[in-house]
Amino acid sequence: MKPTASLRSFLTGLFHPAQVAGEVEDELRSHIAHRADDLERAGLSRAQAERRARIELGSRERYREECSEVAGVNFFRTFFADIRFSLRLLRKSPGFTIAALVTLTLAIGANAIVFSVLNALVLRPVNVPDGRHVYQVEQKDHVPSQSYPDYVDLRDRNTAFDALAAYEIDKAGLDADGRPAATWFYDVSANYFDVLRVQPYLGRFFHAADEHGVNSMPYVVLSFAYWQSHFNGDREVVGRAVRVNGNAYTILGVAPEGFRGTELFFSPDFWAPVVNTESKYFLTGRAVRGLWLVGHLGPGVTLARATADLNAIAAYLSKTYPKEDGGIGFLLTKPGLVGDMLGGPVKAFATALMLLSALILLAACANLGSLFAARAADRSREVALRLALGSSRGRILRQLLTEAVLVSLGGAGAGIAGALALLRLLNAWQPVPDIPMNVPAYADARTYMVALGLALVSGLLFGMVPVRQVMKANSYQGIKAGAAGTAAMRRFTLRDALLTLQIALCAVLVTSSLVAVRGMMRSLHSNFGFDPRNAMQVNTDLSMSGYKGDQIPVMQRRMLDAIQGIPGVTAAGFADRIPLNIGWSDTWVYRDSTTDYKPANRVTDAMEYKASPGYFEAAGTTMRAGRGFTWDDKKGAPMTAVVNQEFARVVFGSEQNAIGRWFKIWGGTRVQVVGICENGKYVTLSEDPQPAMFLSILQSASDDTWFIVRSNHGPEELGPALERTLNGLNTGLPFVVSTWKRELGLALFAARAASLALGVLGSLGAMLAVTGIFGMAAYAVSKRTRELAIRAALGAQRAEILRVALGRAAKLLAIGSAAGLILGILASRVLAFIVYQATPRDPLVLAGVVLAMALLGVVATWIPAQRALFLDPLVLLREE
């Protein structure tokens, strides 16, 4: 047959199976007729002849099958037939179908979500062309920040990168229509867009060639999202003049939609060149480290070679600038998670979650496997009948697997739909008010592939469970007596192992979510070193509305006075930063006797804050000794500092003798300790006590400040009062009012996300464990109804009956819970990185786990137990 002809016959077979089957049928019929003619001629009656002819021919059905198999369409035909048959069967048992679909929807949906997060945070490279080769330069102690002069040296001397760009996150007032709005943006090197190989969506980008020294590039490039939300996607925006912190800038262009820089969690409103930054010391101070560096590694450059190249430059810097760069060294990491600072915990947690959700899917498969096995047992008569009619075991298995895969694909479809909806919510969720931060997890082709793969694998997995049952099926036995096998109840079977695993998994999840929740609760009530209750805060940046130099402290004093005049305000103060908020600043501290300020001579690295008089009262920070700041700690007076207990211990040996002593900060400035305050949390809730110092903000002014206002009126009254008061001072001032508790969102973000994720997975796991145990217990009771009834008739006590009926389930529950508890305690060590004070060595957690698992067991076995207890032996014995 020619290829075209054979294709045609194949297609005919595929789409007109009746035609092919009809032809074969005709042929076989003509054969029988012919043979019967011959036999009739030999003397048989027509009826006898036809009967003989049919017997001689053999199984007509089989030959018809074989013929269509030859035509090559059989696979598809039986495939479609299987699908139709499976759908019909599934429709006939809606309870089973819904149970299976819901289980899979939850399990696969959870996997799709967790995978999307893992994909977004760990697997997917940064969203720029050839993002796989983008690396970030970190200090050797994993701090990502570099100074501008060091950046210039690295940029010009390295041979590892194609090109190297620098950026930092900053905020400013962007004024396009007369009223400045608070915005977050990237200060970037002039070559930034070229290094990342991004093309503008509209207008143009700035390039290295545009740079001619300080202030030479008053340009901004808007992000697509900000252009849409604040300029209504107006294409005429290119070339328009705007003001950034009161300085004139021009809009050059708009970045493409998907591009939001290289930090995963942060999405900037715009980009502006760093050479136009207002803090000029930033461009000249070699020890002022605030820039993050990224670039594509050159073609064929290995990580080791690149690191060696950078460290050769480090050696040069260390030798040339010993004061600032002594002992400097570099590392390369993947960009995205504040350099790689969050990389460790984020990766560990995302991977652990992925593992947990995969285990949940496995547990779901175990459950469904049991369901399918039970169903196959119910269908043993049908299977036996089909075997007797000449169907091959392979065909029957194929149909069973088709059914399983159909169910799993259905579950996957629903799961993905649910995951998409939840991911949209996750994407839109802004954990920190006023900062454009989110979790950029969305489903991409990889997510769909993974979900599809998981669906197929799990379908085959739980579809395989009843295979042995079918292979062993004896058609004669099956038809004669129906299901009669009870032997399987004796051994410890695969299903028992799966169920134990499932219970253990559930116990792990329950343990870790309890640990996380307890840790959260404890950290919410722990001592932060300040008291966020009843406190509100106002964040303003005076430079956003054009205040400069000496105007700033004057205006800040006026604002503070006005705030203190609001009725109900008991204390108010301000500082350049507040603890546990985004960003921090730290400074090297030297002894008073030190004269050589090289890095090695420092005593410690202390958190640095600048605070106003009244700050400590307003923040609720307890003074241990000495005094807070007064309006006399001003410019010209000796530099004063309030330090925390840890600082006093590390620098002066003890709290007692610290007051009145002097120390030096970077640059050699002498500072006198006037007060000691309690220790607190500064960057994360889970950090160890670290030294911190507060300088007087009057002596080193800052335009960006947080006012803390403590009041005995509630926030719903104080908030509007604050807004009225501040608007009364200057209408153009952008400011944000919120409660301090709300601002703590950032610090609690990781812990909250972890608790939420664990909680959701934990309840999924618990649900699966309940259905698993329920299934097993119900099956055990129904299989042994007769035995239980006889025991009851012979006078067994209720306790004995329960022991017989549910002993096995209880044993599995105990083994699984114990194993899970131990694993959960081990797993909690990972949690301790993310959730403050997460420790499983907590009687409440242990008791909680035991209680939860026991409760789970009771819930799961309640109905089977009732059935076992209230069996009526008479009815049963009569029936069977």
Add this chain to the structure above:
Amino acid sequence: MAKQTQQGAAVLQGTLDMLILRTLLYGPAHGHQIGKHIQRTTNDFLQMQHGSLYPALHRLERRGWVVSKWETAPDRNREFKYYRLTEKGRKQLLVEESQWKQMAEAVARVMWPAAEES
């Protein structure tokens, strides 16, 4: 399954195609004629279910060794599907024939070594 009788044997796996091709060398025939011919020629020694001819015929047709056509038989007024050997089928028959010969000789050499020596 075909019942084995004492004087008969099932058609050897893989030889049915060759037997069919050889039968068709005499001219076009329908399934029943082919089956009858094989059985008669071997004096009913080769037992087979006639139905098994049809999957084999369809297989040969797919490979292009035979072509088929529905025709009315000359001696009665019934339609039959006649199979005819193609040029390709003729060549295939030669190949299978020589393979079979080699096979038979090889088996014979093992079974009756003395005959070989003499």
